[in-house]
Amino acid sequence: MSADKANPTERLACTAARLMKGSTTVFIGTGVPMLAAALARALYAPSLIPVFEFGGVGSTLEKLPLAVGEHNSFRRAIAAMGICDVMEAAQRGVVRDGFLGGAQIDPYGNLNTTVIGDYESPAVRLPGSGGANDVGSLCWRTIIIMKHERKRFVPKVDFLTTPGYLNGPGARERAGLPPETGPYRVVTDLAVFDFEPSSKRMRLIALNPGVTVERVVAETGFPFPVAAKVARNADPTPLELKTLRLKIDPEKVFLV
Numbered sequence: 001m002s003a004d005k006a007n008p009t010e011r012l013a014c015t016a017a018r019l020m021k022g023s024t025t026v027f028i029g030t031g032v033p034m035l036a037a038a039l040a041r042a043l044y045a046p047s048l049i050p051v052f053e054f055g056g057v058g059s060t061l062e063k064l065p066l067a068v069g070e071h072n073s074f075r076r077a078i079a080a081m082g083i084c085d086v087m088e089a090a091q092r093g094v095v096r097d098g099f100l101g102g103a104q105i106d107p108y109g110n111l112n113t114t115v116i117g118d119y120e121s122p123a124v125r126l127p128g129s130g131g132a133n134d135v136g137s138l139c140w141r142t143i144i145i146m147k148h149e150r151k152r153f154v155p156k157v158d159f160l161t162t163p164g165y166l167n168g169p170g171a172r173e174r175a176g177l178p179p180e181t182g183p184y185r186v187v188t189d190l191a192v193f194d195f196e197p198s199s200k201r202m203r204l205i206a207l208n209p210g211v212t213v214e215r216v217v218a219e220t221g222f223p224f225p226v227a228a229k230v231a232r233n234a235d236p237t238p239l240e241l242k243t244l245r246l247k248i249d250p251e252k253v254f255l256v
Helices: 008-018 031-042 083-091 132-138 213-218 238-248
Strands: 025-027 050-053 096-099 116-118 122-125 143-145 183-188 191-195 202-207 226-232
Touching: 008 031, 008 143, 008 183, 008 238, 031 096, 031 143, 031 238, 050 083, 083 132, 096 132, 202 213
Parallel strands: 025 050, 025 096, 096 143, 143 183, 202 226
Antiparallel strands: 116 122, 183 191, 191 202
16 A cells, blocks of 8 residues: 555545545535545545535445435435535535536636537537536635646636636626635646636646656646745555545546
8 A cells, every 4th residue: 555556546536635624515526526525534524514416415425426416425415405406505605615627727727528629510529517617606615636638738728617717816706706716726646736816827836746847837738837835745645545445445436
């Protein structure tokens, strides 16, 4: 269980789980967000209340759900609601964090999960928003988890599925979105970004072990500010890896 054998998915899950310390309610999706939420609940935030798009609220995550509507997303839950109910709860401001991914992200944290290319004649048609627009619009903090590739980190998304900071400071408020909401962190297999308060652009604040700023620049399709002091993300601990591999996802559903 040595940390040097952690794969990229495990690193993403561990880094994201640590961001949930002190969290209460978290809107989570399929895949790495589930791994991260289960790990956080096991090690860092025992009172964490996972919220699933199809209505499961407060599942114990004893068995990892295969999808956001699968029966384990309701297992021993506080409530079994519907999609409209959980979105209404987010609108009322009672869901603190939301975890999202995307096919594309731009400097302001806007996400595309709809099409690659022209909307009418796309090169690739993707699943679309689902609840992602609501999560990015209404949760207090959005944590974005993505594989770090230049084709994904683009100057402008081909389709705006989920709003980040739109085109800069004040844009969310002008669009009628709740004040003080928006992207909080972008967690990738290379680094972690926050959003510079003045410009609302992604800012590099931490690197994964062995990763250089130059490598992050090479895999990012737009310029970004760099924090005055760039931290180093800690390696996954033996306890984190043991918990992920033996307790949370022993069947390797998502730990590829």
